[in-house]
Amino acid sequence: MPAAVEFAAATSSAPTTKPALAIPPKQGLFPKPYRALDRAFCFPDENQSKWWKATAPIFARMLRDAGYDVDQQYEYLTFMREHVYPHLPPALGTKRVFPNPSSGDPDFELSMNFQRSKSTPRVCFLPIVRGPGDDDASYQPDPTRILKTLEPALRDAGYSTKIYDAMKQHMVASDEEKESLQKKGLIKGKIYEVQSTVALDFGANGQIMAKMYMFPTLKSFATNISCSQIFLDAVRAVDPTGQLFPGLSAIEEFFASSIASGPGDASSTASPWNVAFDLVEPEHSRIKIYAYETHVDLKRLEHHWTLGGKLKEPEHLEGLELMKDLFKRLRIPEGHRKVSEDYPIWKDPDSLNPIVVNWELHPGRPDPVPKAYFSIRGLKDMENTEAITEFFASLGWTHHAETYTPNLLSYFPNTNLEETTLAQSWISFAYSRARGPYITVYCQDLDPTLSREPH
Helix, strand or coil: CCCCCCCCCCCCCCCCCCCCCCCCHHCCCCCCCHCCCCCCHHCCHHHHHHHHHHHHHHHHHHHHHCCCHHHHHHHHHHHHHHHHHHHHHCCCCCCCCCCCCCCCCCCEEEEEEEECEEEEEEEEEEEEEEEECCCHHHECCCHHHHHHHHHHHHHHCCCCCHHHHHHHHHHHHCHHHHHHHHHHCCCCHHHHCEEEEEEEEEECCCCCEEEEEEHHHHHHHHHCCCCCHHHHHHHHHHHHCCCCCCCCHHHHHHHHHHHHCCCCCCCCCEEEEEEECEEECHEHHHHEEEEEEEEECCHHHHHCCCCCCCCHHHHHHHHHHHHHHHHHHCCCCCCCCCCCCCCCEEHHHCCCCCEEEEEEECCCCCCCEEEHHHHHHHHCCHHHHHHHHHHHHHHCHHHHHHHHHHHHHHCCCCCCCCCCCCCCCEEEEEEEEEEEEEEEECCCCCCCCCCCCCC
């Protein structure tokens, strides 16, 4: 789940007391590839070393839990060392350069995607460039460098920046525009400078899929063009004839009737959020358009899932019923979300995060594919874990149902999940008849100063 200007990003200070449930013996040690590389790697600076210590142990477990062989684990851990950690913001403790406690850490996010017969580890992170000086201003969000360094590493996977290159002029505020906004006081904190994040899916076939998330808020402030219009213009820049992504017209119509134009527009409880796409050639990519909804209930969820009743094929309705079932099992409180700038608290439902929906555009497909994201930040972690396990069991996913809880406990061995509310950040759900349910659980609140090694 990518970070956002409106309601994303910051680390948590989750308790690190003794675990309430015992970790199975086989989970007591980190996988051999991590232990071997931890002894061998010599990082060029303390920042990268801290990120490795805080996140690589969890990532290594995810690779093992997904059933990847030892060679693949070595390869993907080394890839992280070479291509991710050099681009991350400072791994500080209580002081973040891009703080926003409301909905998760934009600096680094781990997630696991679940399908019936497999699971896939993923990361999302905020690439930065470092300027002169040691203050916060020396760290600037900028994907330019990493997009170049990924090209030779991912060339065999069809890597391409053509969509980013086409969208950039519509989505990204220039240095001059940012300076003007700074002078006007419209950039209220470093988090507001975030315009893009990068994500990587580590496939079982040895291929890594790169994705990008772009946020239009700064560009909207700078140009007085609505976020919704920026989305549409950016997609049209990729597909000028409208033949590659014909589903855009359905989203354009829905946004006109059901989604506010952007920050400050109170005409709807739903607002545009961001655009995402695969870093491959346009004819092989998906384009995903996101909105967030501050009035959380099943009726609004159904409205967004079906594009106001337009998506009503059996496939859409089957997915809708499963999505509702997941929502109910998680016991997410219904009601209004005030989009605060502080940590969500389960005793105060108004402080919880909005729901998020995206619609995927596929080349040649006239109907967008919906996906729902439920924030479970602020809800009790162990209750969330039980709900997810029960949902897996209801789908007949016996392996995932049996392993989800022990695996999660092993990722946070020094944390009492009976007491925490931030270990699991979001859960997303999509559905197709061809592949069935498609579920991802996100872990955003990772404190880079805490060791994840068992006591």
